[in-house]
Amino acid sequence: MASYRLSVSIISRSGGSGKKPVSAVGASAYRSGESLKDENQKRTFNYERRLKNVLHSEINLPVGASEKFRDKEFLWNLVEAKENTHNRKATAQLAREVTLSLPAELNLEQRVQLIREFVKENFNGQGMIAQVDHHDQKNGNGNFHAHVLLTMREIEGEGFGKKNRAWNDRKNLKVWRGKWADKQNDYLQENGFVARVDHRTLKEQGKTQVKTIHLGKHFYLKQQTDLKRAVSGEKEKFNVGKRWIGSSLEQRGEKDRQAHGQAVADITRSIQKRVEHIDRARERKAREREIQRKKQSPGRILGR
Numbered sequence: 001m002a003s004y005r006l007s008v009s010i011i012s013r014s015g016g017s018g019k020k021p022v023s024a025v026g027a028s029a030y031r032s033g034e035s036l037k038d039e040n041q042k043r044t045f046n047y048e049r050r051l052k053n054v055l056h057s058e059i060n061l062p063v064g065a066s067e068k069f070r071d072k073e074f075l076w077n078l079v080e081a082k083e084n085t086h087n088r089k090a091t092a093q094l095a096r097e098v099t100l101s102l103p104a105e106l107n108l109e110q111r112v113q114l115i116r117e118f119v120k121e122n123f124n125g126q127g128m129i130a131q132v133d134h135h136d137q138k139n140g141n142g143n144f145h146a147h148v149l150l151t152m153r154e155i156e157g158e159g160f161g162k163k164n165r166a167w168n169d170r171k172n173l174k175v176w177r178g179k180w181a182d183k184q185n186d187y188l189q190e191n192g193f194v195a196r197v198d199h200r201t202l203k204e205q206g207k208t209q210v211k212t213i214h215l216g217k218h219f220y221l222k223q224q225t226d227l228k229r230a231v232s233g234e235k236e237k238f239n240v241g242k243r244w245i246g247s248s249l250e251q252r253g254e255k256d257r258q259a260h261g262q263a264v265a266d267i268t269r270s271i272q273k274r275v276e277h278i279d280r281a282r283e284r285k286a287r288e289r290e291i292q293r294k295k296q297s298p299g300r301i302l303g304r
Helices: 024-032 048-053 072-083 108-122 171-190 217-246 249-296
Strands: 006-012 035-038 043-046 054-060 093-101 130-135 145-150 153-156 159-163
Touching: 006 171, 024 035, 024 043, 024 054, 024 072, 024 093, 024 130, 024 145, 035 072, 048 054, 054 108, 072 093, 072 159, 108 130, 108 145, 108 171
Parallel strands: none
Antiparallel strands: 006 093, 035 043, 054 130, 093 145, 130 145, 153 159
16 A cells, blocks of 8 residues: 655764764665675674565666766765765764655566656755665565665765755755655556555645554564563473473372372371370360369368
């Protein structure tokens, strides 16, 4: 089912949660499911295990840009090297990321062409280099989406120059959102689908329905983890019972006899303690009666 999403974020060196700074090379490798070496950090980012979730990956270039930029390792290491010359290199902004939802009604070839045209018209046309990675979720449920990594500096030959501040204008976001909706709807119509998407808010669309809350992947991952733990617990209980049933009859019989003997011994001790308690109580009552009897018998009156 066609659904709308276009979100924009900035990838910066200071944006990570670990001790090491975020790497543009690492971001590229993670999204493309490849193994790339960061020359700046002297570190190889190997995300080939994620390749099964990557349906398509490519670099889209502005007109006249060097073909060398199609090499992801070359491109993003060049970005890293350029930011090292800046006096704020520790907090440098490395790339802009645009995340797009893709209509499941279209096939892979159509979706690839859809993204390619949108990127060419809106990003390459302004001078940005774009790495496009087309993903599906791990369980292959048709949740198609794309990550577009965009360079933030003007191209100068086979390197980069100054950052283009005009690309940071918030007005761009509104334009991109509208054009992404139009581009999807054009493709849906051309391929005979009645589904359409709308980039406007519910209020702008004149709808009064309650806005839903996006729970995010971490909510569903936690649900899966809790379910796995519950299943694992039940499986362990089953295995314990299975091991008990699978033990030899002789061993079980010996265990039962030992348990029975212990139970009999415990009961016997309890009975003996009870009998001893009763006997002591009887003796105490007998003494009390004897003392009472002596008090009641007549005796000599003593005087001075």
